């Protein structure tokens with residue numbers, strides 16, 4: 001039943017005249033321990049990120065079964081989802097207790113489980129703490145060509161470094177802890193090729209929102225997307241992470257951008273990245289990680305970059321995207337009957353009337369944060385719009401949640417915190433915060449939020465909350481005018 | 492895991508597209524450190540609407556759920572599968588599923604059945620009449636009292652796990668030697684890959 005592979009990992013085989021492979025196929029092959037006749041493969045997992053919400057049941061099951069963690073050094077644990085973003089230590093330097101007893105118990109469980117199983121744990125009070133998907137690349141834990149998993153669907157984020165990264169459920173978290181592998185079926189490779197260049201003031205977030213609007217929330221289902229084209233080569237690593245992060249919103253298991261000199265420069269010297277001679281060997285290997293000429297993608301989508309405007313969502317699915325200069329659509333605009341029904345439901349929930357200009361939609365809340373847009377460049381982009389300005393009176397709540405303590409410290413060094421505070425924003429401690437409304441940071445029922453996060457689902461930012469997904473610059477612009485706004489007008 | 496061979500019973504005709512995991516189980520229910528009791532929070536916002544299908548007595552005791560395209564999209568939270576299981580559901584029928592959700596479902600003894608939209612529409616009709624639906628994993632068929640018969644395909648490994656109620660971790664641990672060989676080879680060739688947090 002089991003077909004054994006040659007024990008040497010594929011990446012060490014001489015380059016053969018084999019068929020051209022996509023980047024996804026190369027990483028898959030290099031991690032295949034063995035493949036069963038039915039096509040299910042045992043895939044080796046190089047890096048595992050663990051947070052407090054999707055891990056307690058996995059640790060408990062290991063404990064009950066008496067199973068140890070196979071390779072504790074390949075897992076990194078950080079609390080983020082459920083952690084309050086208010087001060088973590090008091091004036092005397094003591095840790096502030098968490099008010100909600102269930103949240104406190106869940107956070108305490110991770111704090112106990114990680115060391116009990118020999119796993120490195122970054123506590124809430126450490127400077128290195130942050131959202132798992134910000135911390136992984138920042139620490140050099142996430143590396144090109146590796147397989148990276150986490151009990152969180154936005155793990156796709158790390159694909160921005162050229163890693164095969166994807167979200168898993170709690171049973172799979174347990175599987176990885178116990179075996180350092182997963183049982184997987186290979187996905188199909190898909191190419192999203194972007195031609196030309198983005199216009200001035202059009203960001204990586206605008207691009208990925210536009211792509212999801214084009215291919216749909218299920219358009220990548222069953223696929224791993226590789227983003228290709230000059231646009232991505234010219235992007236910083238931060239921008240690539242933003243793009244790959246939202247692959248899951250197009251239904252794809254993962255998103256990938258081939259690693260290059262920009263990636264290597266970003267990783268060099270990071271605490272958990274290889275050093276010295278190993279660094280040189282790693283870079284030499286990473287240079288082989290690109291889709292070969294002639295590699296075949298099962299699906300290919302071509303996008304014209306020049307046609308993209310700053311994007312915003314109007315509905316309750318990330319595919320409900322329109323350019324900021326556009327209008328709220330009408331159900332009648334859609335050919336498919338079930339989509340018409342869904343659009344009507346979305347409009348009812350969002351409290352929007354077809355034909356309304358997007359720039360006439362008022363905003364009461366602004367959230368700048370989440371693993372999509374909480375890195376230093378995101379904060380710089382928002383601060384550039386806010387400098388010397390103040391939020392509008394109808395904006396009740398405006399909040400910046402840096403992706404990690406290191407991002408926060410860097411932003412403070414650059415004086416960005418002052419720009420935000422002077423503009424009327426709250427400057428918080430790192431975590432997921434209002435991205436998923438699990439901790440106390442929530443958008444009130446019926447109110448709108450211009451949010452740099454990744455999901456506009458019903459109730460995502462709090463029961464009844466109405467989310468408009470935007471880029472950091474657009475969120476800042478909405479704060480200033482009190483309505484959805486083309487950030488280019490405030491440039 | 493509880494094995495699953497054949498499920499017969501009423502079906503809840505949900506029908507909606509893009510039912511995301513935030514709809515199935517909202518974030519406030521994720522603070523639990525247990526797998527139990529999540530049925531109470533399942534479809535919370537939907538169930539706040541009077542006359543919703545989930546609490547409709549006509550579908551009381553249902554063990555099948557029928558939904559639209561892209562069921563279970565969004566977050567990887569396995570709480571969604573636990574919540575459905577806690578409601579007593581063993582089968583979800585839809586034209587398509589999110590990859591992560593269908594994996595989570597199978598690991599919790601819930602069968603995701605993919606059928607074309609017209610078959611799903613027909614089953615929605617049958618369910619709305621309160622008629623039972625039979626799902627047979629051995630023969631990979633869905634049948635109704637009206638002689639409807641739809642066949643579905645499923646990944647053979649998932650089928651085997653569901654039929655046998657197999658523990659995937661146990662299966663993989665049985666291959667520990669192959670995993671060890673793989674690790675030894677890569678530790679020799681690319682030691683930095685195996686350092687992780689110990690770099």
Ligand code: SF4
Nearest residue numbers: 154370371432435436
């Ligand atoms: S910031 Fe939001 S999307 Fe990212 S890991 Fe946290 S909850 Fe998930």
